[in-house]
Amino acid sequence: MSSSTLAPAVASRSVPVREIGIIMNGVSGRMGYRQHLVRSILAIRDQGGIELADGTRVTVVPLLVGRSEAKLAELAARHGIADYTTDLDAALADPRWEIYADFLVTKARSAALRKAIAAGKTIYTEKPTAESVDDALDLARLAADAGIRTGVVHDKLYLPGLQKLKRLIDSGFFGRILSVRGEFGYWVFEGDWQRAQRPSWNYRAEDGGGIIVDMFPHWNYVLENLFGRVTSVYAQAAVHIGERWDENGSPYAATAEDAAYGIFELEGGVLAQINSSWTVRVNRDELVEFHVDGTHGSAVVGLFGAKIQHRTATPKPVWNPDLEDDHDYDADWQNVPVNDVFQNGFRQQWEEFLASYVSNTPYAFDLLAGARGVQLAEAGLRSSREGRRIELPTLALDRQRGER
Template sequence: MGHPVNVGVVGCGFIFTQYCQSIERLPELRLTAVADLDLERAREAVRPYAGVDVLSVAELMADPRIDVVLNLTIPAAHAEIALQAIAAGKDIYCEKPLAATATDAARVLRAAADAGVRVGCAPDTVLGTGTQTARKAIDDGLIGRPVAATATMMTPGHESWHPHPDFYYAPGGGPLLDMGPYYITSLVTLLGPVTTVIGAAGRTRAKRTIGSGPRRGEEIPVLVDTHVTGVLTHASGALSTLVMSFEGAATSAPNIEVHGERGSLVVPDPNHFDGPVLLARVGEEGWRTLPATAGYVEAGRGVGLADLATTPAGQESRAGGALGYHVLDVMESLLSSAHSGTAVTIASTCERPRPVALPPAER
């Protein structure tokens, strides 16, 4: 575009610093202003960043300097803030999920289309060298036609370390909606969109005990499923088995494996941008580590925002709104299937995101 895109951030919570560290390193972006319900928190958050204005949300939306709004509010406020930005004629990039519900996410996309502005959505971790190298291995035919994948996230729950874990166990929380966006976004990046799902889910305890901080020992109610599993059928014909759980002490299973007719891949943790990609091929002994062959190098949270800023008009960015909506639709449908006991057809779809080439200097 020839000049940095001016970014206005709404929400100065924990993840704000991670985004700002990336924005400082990305020449495509300039941090211009921030807003938060707690103005003192906003002032403290931008103290390390010179020349950044602290505004009210209304002031930020009305500021003609702001090109794109980075929405780092809580999920329940994602749609409201996105719709305000769209009404102000600004592009919007949301931390995951795109909205609290697929219905609200659809409203955001419709409003953006009517206004002629663009929507992006985290996670952008899949744009790093980890998932992108695995994707290139698939596209290059190293495992033959993909037929299956597994995706596993197993922890005992966040109450052991988080001082205020209530929202993880309230509606809109749980292991699927908390961590599922990373895993399902990676599966769609690797194998394409999902057409049907069938799931099962449950919970073992009615209460959880906070293990750290000033509320240590306090019991909180569990109002959501804490173990969710299911099978995702991709439009390509591949089947992905998903396990998202707050019910296990640990697991030795890889975060993601992809199996093809001629080989298998171990894909790095989709919550990170990089990591080793392992390949085993039929007729060869053991696993070998692939060199990084694709993806943004040394990426951090915010690279998806930069990708949005540099994507030509009329073209969907790699971490685009259609992908974020599809992933949310898949998760809601999986929970619906788990509760009904029947398969659910996914109403939405999206294009498999464009690959990220390795920069010439890294090849």
């Protein structure tokens, strides 16, 4: 995931150019607009595309799709985009547009992806890819049977902090990794005396909300790509705040969990514990932090920062509750230097996906990977509901539904 894999295109050189039309469905939403449209596709467009190893220059042309023509027209005018439409079917039928990119709410995603598969489009989508693991796995099978290339957003892997963590793991710094402890979250205002900073549907189960559906797919790909496949989960979900206020200032019942506390067993013996909460006041350096302990060393990483403590520099605490401990434990950690230039993670993954698509090379973060994220979310909800540990069998495209 090195940020130097792809270089900006150099317009003055005579190189073959491949222009790719991308249907972008859901760009009026927060994530679709900021991260995928502005910071990824338009950034790639404005730098003149990306240059592949063989010298090919890949340029992108977006087609904005949504329900409100007025919103789409305003976005198109603001960013110099020529094409927009409210007719998804017509866009999918037009061969100019090769890739279908989906940033819709979860409840609307599966139906749209099925249309794109039927139209033979390459797919790039946010997660979760569906509301159930059966549906997510069916989407992966349909795409595979149709020979369609797919990509699912794995943005957390591209965070500077996690890229530093990956470098530490690959170097053998930790020795044998024992455990991972993650803390994610912040206080989302209820919406009465101060406006909420997340949409109200996030807190209604009937609208596809809940922090498990939102975050467990992230934790799945972080854990499996850095530490090992998740083999079981025990989770406890909670609705800590039962009443919230929506965008119009009207009260509503919060039916989806706003916090989840999970324990994950990983292939190879690593244990992970991750707390996810929209009802926690932050007392850590960043909104997400992972503490990794190994036999030879430990690390604490966040969105950007990373600090380490080697076993040769580990203090020797002695538990004595009768004496105040004045040791500065924070001072025992060393910051990992920034030895690379990290770009926006969403953009970096877009560039890698485009390069894989044009070069026809394997791409690991596909709809089957997305289905594994949905599997973990579904298992987490079931675990909380039944009060027990749930095992996660390996998902495969050639297995029947009843065998998973």
